[in-house]
Amino acid sequence: MKTIFVALMLGAVAFGQQPTAPQSQAPGQPAASQAQPQQPGQAQPQQKKEIKDPAEYNAYLGAVQQQDVNAKISGLEAFLTQYPNSVMKQDALELLMGSYQQAGNQQKMMDTAQKLLTADPNNIRALALLSYTLRTSIQGGAPNAQQLIPQLRQYGEKGLQALPNFNKPEGTSDADFEKLKNQMSGIFNAAIGLAALQTKDYPAATKGLRAAVDQNPTDFSLVYPLALAYLQSTPPDSINGIWYAGRAAVVAPTPQYQQQIEKYAKNQYTRYHGSDEGWTDVFAQAKASPTPPANFAIKPAPTPAEQAAALVNGKTPDDIKKLSFAEWELVLSAGAQPDQDKVWTLIKGVPxxxxxxxxxxxxxxIQIAASQDDIEQKRADIILTMNTTIPARLMPKEGATLDFEGTPVSYTPSPFVMTLEKGTLLTKAAPTPARRPPARRRPTHQ
Structure with missing residues (x-):
């Protein structure tokens, strides 16, 4: 099933910040405070920024105090042009970036974010904004999506590295700051996870997307890729993949998506479990909770060897003789050696x-396909050595259905082929033993 993505409007985190008024310092006046040494593992405390030039000070305040967003953009652009080395350059760029976001000018917003990273490579707001915007552009089908993927992962990884040193904005409570950091962590992990999924780096994809989904459990654009990352891993993590595929169906944005993805999730469940029995209960749990319950498990389908054992264990010789050719094939190709012996002892040397x-x-x-699966694949699973040369008038055509008799003498388990000798063509059904039609398939298995 093709990946279904939705583009979301930027709005999970307000990236614009309230302007901080700089201090105006008279020429020759010493700074009011000195920076304190940074402790290991701590963010650098914010320092008061001071503009010494009154004209520069007034230009900055005149720009940031504008109430109209377009007037603010014009004022900030003019300030940055006139004072390219201002102590308030980063603040001005952050405010300009947020203003372009508010005005809906995405290209200018991203251009400003790039300028901000040039001035401050670890700027959290710029990294988060670019991570979010690139991810939604890629998921929205941007023409240059493949070229954007390496950048997306780079921004996400850089953001996670810089996040521990992110300073709490002035006037922000501890609770709000923690919430903001969690939101940004989700944005960065989403960027890493989505980029990793696109490049088939499934361990990084599941790690990043799972962290992002934990922060945003109802975001379809994250939940569905997480399901794909689990299911496409090698080997697949079917338990988590089926759960989050079910969750994706629950949070999908339209009824059509909900139906398509529920069908996909159910198919994955059936393939893993061997039937759709129990799916209704699993889907009901996914509707009720964003995360799997403790000890959540899905019983896998029996392995081919287990299916083979079930066909012969506890069965009488007559029961085993009555199995279809496809069932014999399953036991002889996938069964344990004792189970293979139970079948082969009964049919070897018997016409x-x-x-x-x-x-x-x-x-x-004559090379013959006798099981339905091999008929569909046009693969011979029987080699019949004729007792006498076939007359030209009786020569069967390739693709024709054939009644025949032969005596099993050997078999190869993989790929399965049974060799029969003393072959004869049957022109009418013999009374005994009964012919064995190919109608039954081999039991399904993963």
Missing amino acids: LQMEGQVIKVSPTE
């Missing part, structure tokens, strides 16, 4: 009458 489809024919040998 069998069967029906199959001719794959290849010569006067002395």
Whole structure:
């Protein structure tokens, strides 16, 4: 199933900050405070910034105090042009970036974010803004999406590295600051996870997207990629993948998406479990909770060897003789050796009458597909060595259905082929033993 993405409007985090008025310092006046030494593992305390030039001070205040967003943009652009080395350059760029965001000018917003990173490579707001915007652009089908993926991962990784040193904005409570950091962590992890998914780096994809979904459990643009990352891993993490595919169906933005993704999740469940029994309960749990319950598990389908064992264990010789050719094939190709022996001992050297489809024919040998799966794949699973040369008038055509008799003498488990000798063509059904039609398939398995 193709990935379904939705583009979201930027709004999870308000990236614009309230302007901080700089201090105006008279020429020759000493700074009011000195920076304190930074302790290991701590963010650098914010320092009061001072503009010494009154004209520069007035230009900055005149720009940031504008109430009209377009007037603020004009004022900040003029300030940055006139004072490119101002102590308030980073603050002005942050405010300009937020103003372009508010005005809906995405390209100018991103251009300003790039300028801000040039001035401050670890600027959290710029990194978060670019991470979010690039991710939604890629998921929205941007024409240059493949070129954007490396940048997206770079911004996400850089943001996570810089986040521990992010200073609390002035006037922000501890609770609000913690919430802001968690939101930004979600943005950065989403960027890393989505970029990793696009490049098939599934360990990084599941790690990043799971962290992002933990922060945003109802965001379809994160929940569905997380399901894909689990299911496409090698080997697949089917338990988590099925759960989050179900969750994606729950939070999908339209009824059409909900139906499509629920069908996909159910198919994944059926493939893993062996049937759709129990799916209704699993989907009901996914509707009720954003995360799997403790000890959540889905019983996997029986392995081919387990299916083979179930076909012969506790069965009488007559029961085993009555199995279809496809069931014999499953036991002889995937069963444990004792189970293979139970079947082979009963049919080796015993004339069998069967029906199959001719794959290849010569006067002395016919290659035949006798199980439905092999008929569909046009793959011979029986080699019949004829007792006598086939007359030209009786030569079967390739693709024709054939009634025949032969005596099993050997088999190869993988790829499965049974060799029969003393082959004869049957022109009518014999009374005994009964022919074995190919109608049954081999039992399904992963």
